[in-house]
Amino acid sequence: MAAPPILEVRDLTTRFHTRSGTVHAVSGISYSLYPGQSLALVGESGSGKSVSALSLLGLVPHPGRIEGGEVRLRGSDLLKLSGAEWRRIRGKELAMVFQDPMTSLNPTLTVGRQITEVLEAHTGVTRDEAEETAARLLTRVGIPDAARRLRAYPHEFSGGQRQRIVIAMALACRPAVLIADEPTTALDVTIQAQIVALVRELQEELGMAVLWITHDLALVAGLVDRVAVMYAGGIVEEAPVRELFGNPRHPYTRGLLASLPRLDEPGAPPTRALDELASGSATSGPMASGGPDAGPGRLATIPGRPPDLLTRPEGCAFAPRCAHATDLCWVEAPPLQNVSRTGERLDHRSACWLWEEL
């Protein structure tokens, strides 16, 4: 990690002040993203991963507010920017690809206009130059006959093609950081793979850093450099991807990994668990015993349900669902601390009092 991080998030806190109380959507998360690297924020629905992504762009919807922390892009804090300054960053330095390609393009504008608008807003190019660039971008993301199809409207494209167009739009100004907020959830499986591969290729080509927001641990495995697992608005564990899968040091991560189906185990059930994990309903499944111990042939689930973010618990947010919780866990929240084994410092952090014993 010689190069300085391109994006550094410190103690980011975002809350929603609603009539029924304050929702603690993101509670002091920190991570760094290095140039060309990819990091996955993994968590179930409501864990705060999407809100934390929107916070990076300053697009938290009302009544949400970023209430603390820093988001440093190349060292300068974005949270101190004015609205107009932040607009100049969006799309140029930081860009985002959204979940549902069917609704993330304006139905009344040609796809060409939607791409050239970004270029014209951020660079001083003429309309003709912008159109040329747009055609090149469309070709690059795999839209055949790009020059002609620039004049087509979004409804004339299929879902996978629309996501390619959204990607072209996000990458028009060669941003340093791309935030991919579950960009494949709304697509069918074969197209998911194509889109993921496309983003990876482009990441390498442009040397950008990619922040993947996903609920799909299986997707992340072969895709990213580092993984941060989110639970109840906080990061509970963060590590390089192989380390996290091989040596998980938080009971929640262990539960998630245990609920993944394994193809190499005979009698393993089909991919049902992935869907459950996806919808977050794994948690409302049968009250199986603590994840890792579930027998073969049956997918493990994490007992209990995700916490209500309206109330911050005194202690560890995961304690009510944790098989290992001790008295300490109930009264004091564990800090995200470095995990080391036999004196050797691993690039691995866990927010569990019991990380050594797990």
Added chain:
Amino acid sequence: MSDGTRGPDTAVAPPAPSFWKQLQRHPMAVASVAVLAGLTLVCAVGPWLVPWEVDAVQLDAIRQPPTVAHPFGTDDLGRDILVRVLHGGRFSILIGVLAAVLGTGLGTLVGAVAGYAGRRVDGVLMRITDVAYAIPSLPLLIVLASYTGSDPVSMALIIGLLSWMTTARVVRGEVLSLKEMAFVEAARSVGAGPSRILGRHILPNALGPIVVGATLAVGNAIVVESSMSFLGLGVQPPTPTWGNMLMDAQASMATTPWLTVFPGVAILLTVLAVNFLGDGLQDALDPRGRER
């Protein structure tokens, strides 16, 4: 993934049926377009083709029922009703369109700002709208008309100024729902500012209800102008409008019905056509209807 360009997702969705095709499913709307275009054209060029002047008094030919020389008959002063209906149509249609454009424009502006800004701005603008709604418009029209005078353009202005509230509410509702759409968030995420978001991403998607409202407002403005004229507060004689021709004729409705029938039928036809067209447009412009 070198073959990323070829896959099941290269399938092309069939283009949505065009706006005209969609409108053609409403025969009444198509007929209304023809009626309105015909009326407008006839009123625009007709007065030059009829051999009578609009104000030509012919005391030797008063209160004549329809004849070959005067197809619509003549009035108390021997003026030709046909040429007066055509002339009146110019003013009535002008007032209708001008008032509708003004009212719709103002309503769109108020609704868009309220819906987009939200919170306090929304609260203030919508309460103003509520108050404007609550004031009976006819007395207000009468008061305003006494200040502005009653030439056709002033009439259009005050009718427009008093008919923006419905549009404001409709547009606000549309903006409220459209601003939560993913493509608006996507536009924001690539650096679009508020004016661009509103002007290029939100309002074009709300065009359907705005156009429908504007169409209906034309009919409404013509009716309001007629009512005003009927009360003697609209455009003043000798300038003819359909409304003040009706007013002139009210005393002699039993003896000389043609004085009432022709301007009355003109108003009826126009307003009916405008309303049918509005209904047709509502379906044809609804994107959910077009994506079938």
